[in-house]
Amino acid sequence: MSNPRVVVSGASVAGLSAAHWLRSTGWEVTVVERAPAFRDGGQNVDVRGVAREVLDRMGLFAAVKALNTTETAAVFVDERGEVTAELPSGGPDGATAELEILRGDFARAILDHLPEGVEIVYGDTISQTAEDEDAVTVTTAGGRVLRADLLVIAEGVRSATRDRLFDGLVDRRALGVTMVFGTIPRTAADDDRWRWYSATGGRQVHLRPDNHGTTRAILACARAEDLASLDRDRALARVRARFAGAGWETERVLDGFDASEDVYVDGLTQIRMPTWHRGRVCLVGDAAWCVTPMGGGGASLALTSGYVLAAGLARHPDTEAALTAYENWMRPLVDSVQKLPPGVVRLAYPRTRLGLTLRALVVRALTSPLLAPLAARLTRVADTDRPLPPLA
Template sequence: MNVHKALISGASIAGLSTAFWLSKAGWEVTMIERARAFRDGGQNVDVRGIAREVLQKMGLEDQVRQQTTTEEGTAFVNEKGQVVGAFPVEGSDGMTAELEILRGDLARVVIEALPPHVHIRYGDWIEQVSNHADHVDVQLHSGQTETYDLLIIAEGIRSRTRDQVFGDRVSRNELGLNIAYGTIERETGDDRWWRWYTATGGRQISLRPDNQGTIRAMLAFKDDKHNLASLPHEQALAELKVIFAGAGWQDKRVIEGFATSKDVYFDYLTQIKMSTYSEGSVCVTGDAAWCVTPIGGGGSSLALIGGYVLAAFLSQQDSNESASISNGLDQYEQWMRPMVDKAQSLPPGTPDLFYPQTKVGVGTMQTFIRIASFGPFRKLASRIGHVARTKQELPEIRMAQTATTPQASL
């Protein structure tokens, strides 16, 4: 039987999970990544729901636990920094998950576990795709044209390759929410809690501990027309300073910290919804296929799950024929879509409800938080973190035979 060849475009969590499992299933896997080197750092991500089972199957749960940010819970504060309501880590999937880790740390754990025959080429990307029923020809920026049995697009929310292949089958739901992320210096008063402050004008500030002696900060504001991510970096920083002037609590600290931080980036939250996850010999996974945004939550968990489920259904096909691969892609989509749809179905009024404009709105929100933090209601409130859950069992993956190990299933 001929060995299938796959090209994975994008070397973050979704791409790495797919590469890990496809290679275990006997595929020859090549990865390309536009960045010139491995991208370290990033903000907090978490492993929730059935993604923990995937992590266990990978044999990486202990490594992830050793790299967690050590966050102890989520505390909502007022303009004076006084705690309005606190939600400690009490289970695996509360507001602060049991497994909180920096994106770069999670990616490094997976990349170090990849089989040695998985090749990653940095500083290259796809210019043109010729999609056929039984193969795909890919023209790369570096000049080569290569042929694969399957192209897997894991490039993230702004994937150009996805847009080229799928066109109007990609829809975007802009949530009107700007978020700026960055790393700032840790101060004496900082602890191991995620502290979250809501100000008038639809503004929020949050500070999260990490495991590197710094603080991961976030500034968010609701504005349907103002997209800072579309502006030049320095202009976006300048406008952010104006928008958060007088917000209160740690506004000055974060703005001043962002002025010298080397990793500030802006996002204008947008859900990605696709009518199909595959076409011919091309498929999509991760945020490129179903970005749920931080509002929906569980993006990293869905990325881990998607890589496993895709590889599992492809491994179950008993033929090398293109129709067999197509069948595996259909099964992958059928399994993933209910979970994705649930994550993208936001409560009515979201995100406006959580970004009040007036003092009355902020006060009302604080009252609800205070009530929700009481013991009898805390478990109910923690369900906001119950994402990446499903009653479906993970499909069986057929592991490739090696010279020393018989074929096995997980």
């Protein structure tokens, strides 16, 4: 009997993890990626909870640790850059996790470690799918026709193939927060801490060290505005207007973004779906359940989903049973991150001076020795007592 065949659409964390684990369990794997070449870039992601075990089983724990961003702590600063509070870090969790890595480095590590025989097609997308009893036939815009036992969609939060094949089942919840991530030159004053500054008007500025000799910056703003669909220059012009007079290092970040090749704009949107599979098609990673940086753990869940999918398929010869097992295992992890405490956006993004003062009081309480264990729990994601399902 020939090996089963899978087409994976999207070559980032979720798609490459699925490719790794499915190839390891005997599948013929073709990955189709829209970008013309592997996509480096992107900012800090972390590997937490059960994803640490998946990484270990992949044989990549030490490699990912070695690619650490070098960040050692997370602090709140005021407009003069003085530290006003330090968030708990250290150990596997905490604001700065043990495994902090840039998205591009993470995806590259998984790519470089793929088992022999995974085919990757860059610069192509799926244009059509048709399913019969025995297979799903995938036609790409580039003219390939691939007949497979399974199609895995790993196209991230704005997945077009998901939208086509799961029409009416995609619940998009905009959180009313826009984040602009970018890479800027490092200065002598940048140290090994994540520095977090809040200004009135629901604005935040973050500076984080990286392992490439540059600084990773985020401008975040609590405002429902679709910047992600604008071209880069128009989006940055809007961000500049929005951050006028915000203080601290804002002007430096804005100037740095204007000159940066690596700017990523995201209007934080949760994806919620009643099911992540239909026939011979299933969703993994952000395409299925984007949790946004507000919930945290998107990269950990994406990595874990590839493993759990392969485990379901290895144990259940029936596709429906396998995809149901995958979904049942992943859903509690996703649900616990998607349920944001009420009022969390308002608390994280105060609009007024009074709001900033109240938020500072909450932070001080949470970082006190008494409540530090509670604060540490807030950063725990992909956390479960359940063992990973076996691969056979």
